[in-house]
Every structure is written in structure tokens, then in C-alpha cells.
Amino acid sequence: MQHSPIDPFTPAVELAAAIRRKEVSPVEVVDRYLQRIDELDPGLNAFCHLPDDEVRKAAAVAADAVVRASSPEELPPFLGVPLPIKDLLDVAGWPTTHGSAGARRTPAVASDPVVRRFVDAGFVLLGKTTTSEFGTVPFTESEALGISRNPWDPDRTPGGSSSGAGVAVAAGMAPIAHAEDGGGSIRIPASCTGLVGLKPTRGLVTNTTVSVEGLGTSGVVTRSVADTAAALDVLARHDPGAWWSPPAPRRSFAAALRTAPPAGLRIGVLTDSPVDGIGVDPACAAAVGTVLGTLESAGHHLVDTRLPLPPTEELVAAFTTLWNLGGAGIELADPDRVEPHNRALRAAARAVDSWAYAEAVKRTQAFSRRIVAGFLAGFDVLVTPTMACLPPRIGAWRAGTADDPLAALRNSYPMGVFTSVFNVTGQPAISVPVHHDAATGLPVGVQLVAAPWREDLLLQVARTLELAHPWTGRRPPLG
Numbered sequence: 001m002q003h004s005p006i007d008p009f010t011p012a013v014e015l016a017a018a019i020r021r022k023e024v025s026p027v028e029v030v031d032r033y034l035q036r037i038d039e040l041d042p043g044l045n046a047f048c049h050l051p052d053d054e055v056r057k058a059a060a061v062a063a064d065a066v067v068r069a070s071s072p073e074e075l076p077p078f079l080g081v082p083l084p085i086k087d088l089l090d091v092a093g094w095p096t097t098h099g100s101a102g103a104r105r106t107p108a109v110a111s112d113p114v115v116r117r118f119v120d121a122g123f124v125l126l127g128k129t130t131t132s133e134f135g136t137v138p139f140t141e142s143e144a145l146g147i148s149r150n151p152w153d154p155d156r157t158p159g160g161s162s163s164g165a166g167v168a169v170a171a172g173m174a175p176i177a178h179a180e181d182g183g184g185s186i187r188i189p190a191s192c193t194g195l196v197g198l199k200p201t202r203g204l205v206t207n208t209t210v211s212v213e214g215l216g217t218s219g220v221v222t223r224s225v226a227d228t229a230a231a232l233d234v235l236a237r238h239d240p241g242a243w244w245s246p247p248a249p250r251r252s253f254a255a256a257l258r259t260a261p262p263a264g265l266r267i268g269v270l271t272d273s274p275v276d277g278i279g280v281d282p283a284c285a286a287a288v289g290t291v292l293g294t295l296e297s298a299g300h301h302l303v304d305t306r307l308p309l310p311p312t313e314e315l316v317a318a319f320t321t322l323w324n325l326g327g328a329g330i331e332l333a334d335p336d337r338v339e340p341h342n343r344a345l346r347a348a349a350r351a352v353d354s355w356a357y358a359e360a361v362k363r364t365q366a367f368s369r370r371i372v373a374g375f376l377a378g379f380d381v382l383v384t385p386t387m388a389c390l391p392p393r394i395g396a397w398r399a400g401t402a403d404d405p406l407a408a409l410r411n412s413y414p415m416g417v418f419t420s421v422f423n424v425t426g427q428p429a430i431s432v433p434v435h436h437d438a439a440t441g442l443p444v445g446v447q448l449v450a451a452p453w454r455e456d457l458l459l460q461v462a463r464t465l466e467l468a469h470p471w472t473g474r475r476p477p478l479g
Contacts, residue, residue, distance in 0.1 A: 006032040008172035009479070011224040011472065012081050012231070013254075015175050016122075019062075019080040020072035026080025030059035030124055033082050036173045044478065045140075045148045046167035048087050049094055049128035055082070058124045076122030077230065083123040085178045086162050087131050087145075089207070089218070091115050098330050099133040099161075101144040102337035114207050114218045114235065118178065121234040126174055129164025133339050134327035135180060135216075137408055138188045138415045139163065139397060142339060147394060150192055151476035152442050156391040159192035159415065161185040165221050166193040171479040176227055182216035183323065184386075184419025187431035191386035191445025194433040194474055195221045196462070198228050199419075201452045202426030205235045206242035209329075213322050213361055215423040223472050225463045228430070229253040232455060246453070256456035257463050265300040265461070267292065268307070268379035273388055275417045276312040284385035287435035287444040291383050294434075294468045295461070305378030309421070310367050318367060319424060320409075321360035324349035340405035348406075368425045375427070376451055381461055386431040386445035389414040418447055428455045432462050434469045443474075 006015075006024060018024050034052055041047050062080040069075050090096050090108035097103050111119070119125065130145045132138070140148040140163035148163040150156040151171040158166045162179035166189030169177050179186040181199040190197025202214045211217070220231040232253045239245040269292060271285050292302060309315065324345045332338065338346070352360075375382065392415070400407035422429040431445035446465075450458040466472075 008032060008036050008175070009223065009475065010175060012078065012176040012222065012227045016078045016081050019066060020075055022066060026059040026062035026066065026124060027056065029080060030055055030082055030126070033126060033174060036171075040171050040173055040478065043149065043154065044151055044167050044171055045146050046129055046164040046171070046173055047084065047127050048097065048130045048145050048164065051094070051127065055124060055126055062122065062124055076120065077234070079122030081123055081176070082126035082174055083118055083176050083178060084126040084129045084165065084168055084174050085115055086165055086180055087128040088135055088180055089115055089178070091125060091128070094128065097144055098327070099131040099135070099140065099142055099145055100330070100332070100338060101142070102332045102334045103144075104331050104333045112208050113239065114178070114205065117234055117237060129162070129168055129177060131163060132161040133342050134330065135161035135182060135185055136323070136326045136342055136345060137161065137397065138184060138412050141394065141397070143337070149394065150391055151478035152193065153391070153440070154478065155393055156442065157192065157394060159189035159391060162189045162221065165189060166195060169193070169195055169221050169223060170476055176220055176222050176231060178218065179221045180216060180218050181423065182212050182326065183423050184416040186219045186221060187386050187419045187429060187445065187447060188415050190221050190431040190433070191443065192391040194443030194471065194476065195223060196225055196228050196430065196432055197221045198232065198430040198455070198458070199422065199428065200232065200236065200455060201428045203244045203246060204453070204455070206239040206245050210243050212326055213364070214426060215322060225459055225466050226254065226257060229257050229459050253455055253459055256459055259460070261457055261460035261464060263299050265295075265380040266303045266378070267295050267300050268303055268305055268382040270307055270382060270384040270418070273417050274309050274421050275316065275413060278388050278414055278417050280385060280388045281390055283390060283435070283437040283444050284388060287446045288383055288385055290434055290469070291446045291465060294465055298464055303378060307378070307382065308370055308374035310370070314363070315367060318360050318364040319420060321352060321357060322364060324352070340401065341408040344405040364424055371421070371425045372427065372452065380450070380457065382449040384418045384447045384449065386418060386447040387415050388417050390437055390440060390442050390444065422449055427452055428458050430458050430462050432465050433471045434465055
């Protein structure tokens with residue numbers, strides 16, 4: 001077996017190809033990332049569970065499979081590539097904290113379906129990454145898991161709730177990472193840390209149960225559009241046991257990248273906040289302008305159709321009624337150690353009777369139908385800022401929480417105001433890191449949204465932008 005230096009920022013598909021060509025061993029790859037974690041994670045806090053010996057044993061099994069294979073084609077697509085799991089999913093034999101000091105630490109008996117798909121694809125599970133408690137807020141600064149910091153500026157949040165996932169990939173501690181998104185938790189950390197983050201269409205990626213009435217879904221954060229497409233091929237499997245699951249896609253998402261998007265797409269734009277009273281940082285608006293200019297130069301057409309959004313009060317009320325149940329079903333060892341904002345959410349959820357909850361679900365579905373119908377009539381792709389703000393400073397969410405714990409969520413609105421709408425509609429949406437703020441050097445993501453089940457188009461347009469604004473070579477100061 002030939003040996004070559006391992007660049008920890010190598011995209012996952014390239015790393016997998018090098019392993020299949022026997023240019024590098026899975027053991028060497030895992031050792032390289034474990035070394036990076038030892039060096040960098042004490043200052044960044046991306047990982048909350050790291051069983052080194054178990055990870056190395058899995059890498060040794062993968063290395064043996066490479067040696068025994070009669071041809072590279074018979075190997076799983078990501079054999080030997082390390083991938084950490086966000087600490088909201090179960091991995092057999094590992095504890096799941098859900099980011100909570102009040103959660104049980106009993107090791108899981110079985111892995112969740114999403115985790116099993118990653119394992120079947122050959123990934124070596126590289127421990128677990130930090131998340132906010134129950135994934136309800138877009139940052140990780142908790143009693144249970146501590147403060148996760150942005151490698152572009154450690155005084156800033158990396159976003160969340162897939163905080164550790166974003167930090168791990170951005171800092172070169174993992175080539176790719178599992179993430180989950182119920183209101184922006186894939187796209188927000190992607191924007192904050194300069195990565196690609198795709199939230200799939202509702203139902204495309206299934207897990208043990210439907211998360212928060214279908215608001216939530218699993219995906220990955222990556223350095224490249226090609227990695228995102230290939231990982232979606234792993235995750236998008238027909239699941240006959242799920243409440244809803246489409247047939248498997250007719251062609252792979254990776255194959256879709258081999259062709260350009262159709263000519264003359266209708267490109268819509270939304271730069272005003274969907275929630276009244278929230279301003280948009282000039283850097284976020286400038287990033288949208290960069291994308292629109294690139295797409296116009298590629299032959300696509302800007303349209304001025306408006307997205308038919310419901311009034312702010314109605315949208316927020318319906319969404320939060322569902323969101324209050326984000327921690328439902330999680331077994332707690334000590335409910336008194338749940339964080340104040342989540343205790344307040346649980347109390348608010350218990351104050352809503354089943355009739356009122358069913359009405360909120362119905363209103364949310366009606367909003368979704370109205371927005372999607374307007375989208376289909378007006379756009380092929382919608383461009384928005386991923387966030388209305390730059391990554392906030394550590395602790396910024398605390399303002400007013402001593403008097404009202406739910407201020408933690410309201411303080412987070414600028415981070416999730418553009419993303420959460422498309423958790424309601426269930427449409428695929430991707431954040432791409434096309435821009436950096438000149439004053440701070442911080443990455444700024446732009447969100448692209450397509451019609452339901454059009455991940456292929458979304459990935460093609462994202463690839464167009466990646467070619468025009470190459471970002472895979474960018475490195476954060478702490479990377």
C-alpha cells in the first residue's frame with residue numbers, strides 16, 4: 001500500500017477514492033483526525049463522546065476489507081471515511097445525552113436507521129458531536145456540553161443546533177459530519193462556519209420516528225457540493241416502516257452533478273425578514289447580491305414574484321406550538337437539570353390541550369400548502385440570506401433570560417428567521433458559503449430553496465456557485 005500525507009480538509013468523496021485506490025489506509029486516516037481532535041478540540045469543543053479505541057478498531061476492520069476486496073467497485077462508497085454523529089441520535093453502545101445534563105447516560109441498545117445507513121455505506125463512526133439541549137436553540141452553550149466555539153473566531157458561536165458538526169468539519173477534525181435540521185440546524189452552522197449544508201425535502205430521509213410533525217430531518221455538513229450529493233445518496237432510501245417515505249430517487253444525486261442546471265431558471269429573491277421587526281445585516285444582503293449576479297451571468301432570470309408568507313403572528317404562533325415539543329419523548333434522569341428555556345418550552349407545551357395542538361398542526365399544514373403553491377407558480381429557485389445576522393458572540397443569547405427564559409429563543413430569531421420557514425413547507429434548502437464579511441472575516445452563507453423533491457436542481461445550482469466562487473480551499477484561523 002502506497003502512503004501519502006493526509007490533508008484533513010480533503011473532501012470525503014476524494015478521501016474515499018484514495019482509500020479504494022490503496023493510496024492511504026483507513027487506519028492512517030482515522031489516526032490523522034484523532035490527532036487533529038486532540039490538538040484542536042480542547043479549545044473548540046466539537047466532540048462530546050470520543051471512544052478512540054473503538055474508532056480505531058472500526059478503522060482496522062475497514063482496512064482489512066480494502067485488502068481483501070478483489071476490486072474497488074465491490075467496496076461501500078465511503079469505506080474508511082470518518083464521520084461523527086450529532087448527539088441527538090442513538091448509536092448502539094454509546095450514550096445519547098441530547099445535550100442535556102438531565103438526560104440518562106445509559107448506552108443505546110440499537111442504532112437509529114440514519115446511523116445504520118452511514119455504517120452500511122462504510123463510514124467509520126468518529127464519536128459524537130455537541131448540540132444544544134434537545135436541539136431547540138441555534139448554539140451550544142450548555143451545562144451538559146459546555147461552549148462550542150467557531151474556528152473562524154472563538155468568541156463567536158458556530159451556530160447550531162448541529163454546533164459540533166460544523167466545528168468539526170470547518171476545523172478539519174472530520175471530513176464530513178452528520179447533522180439534523182428542525183428550524184435551520186444544518187444550514188445555520190454551515191453559514192456560521194463556511195460549509196455546505198442541505199436540508200432535504202420532508203420525508204426523503206427517514207429515521208425511527210417523524211421528528212416534530214415533520215419539521216426535522218437528518219443530513220450532513222460538508223466542504224463541497226459533491227460530498228453533500230454523495231451523502232444524500234446514502235441517506236435517501238425508501239423506508240417501508242416509516243410513516244411516509246417516497247420511492248428511492250430514480251437517479252443518484254451525485255450523477256445529477258454531472259450535468260448543468262437547465263437554462264433560463266426563474267430565480268426569486270427574499271431579503272426582507274419573514275418575521276416583522278428583524279433587520280438583515282448588510283453582509284448577508286451583499287452575499288445574496290453576489291449569488292444573484294452569478295446566476296444572471298449564467299443565463300438565469302430574476303423574477304420579482306413575492307413569496308406568499310402568512311402574517312408574522314400566525315406563522316410564529318403555529319411554528320412555536322410545534323417547536324415546544326422538541327424534547328418530547330426523551331427520557332430524563334433528572335428533569336430539574338433541564339435548562340430554563342427548555343423547562344419553559346415544556347411548560348408551554350403542557351398548557352396546550354390536544355384540540356388546540358391539532359388546530360396548530362392543521363394551520364401549519366395550510367401555511368405550507370399556500371407557500372409551496374406560490375413558490376411553484378413563481379420560482380424555480382429562491383435565494384435568501386441563510387441568516388439575518390453574522391455569527392453572534394458567545395453569550396449574546398442570554399440578554400433578558402434572567403427575567404424570561406424564553407428570551408433565549410427570541411434572541412435567536414435573527415439566526416433562524418430565513419431557515420425555519422422551509423422546515424414548515426418541507427422544501428429542500430441548502431446553505432452555500434459564497435461570501436466572507438470584509439470587516440470580521442466571518443463566513444456568510446446564502447440559502448437556495450427549490451420545489452419539493454428537487455434536490456437534484458438545488459445541488460446543480462449550488463455547484464454552479466461553487467465553480468464561480470471556489471470555497472473548499474478556505475481555512476479558518478483555528479484550523
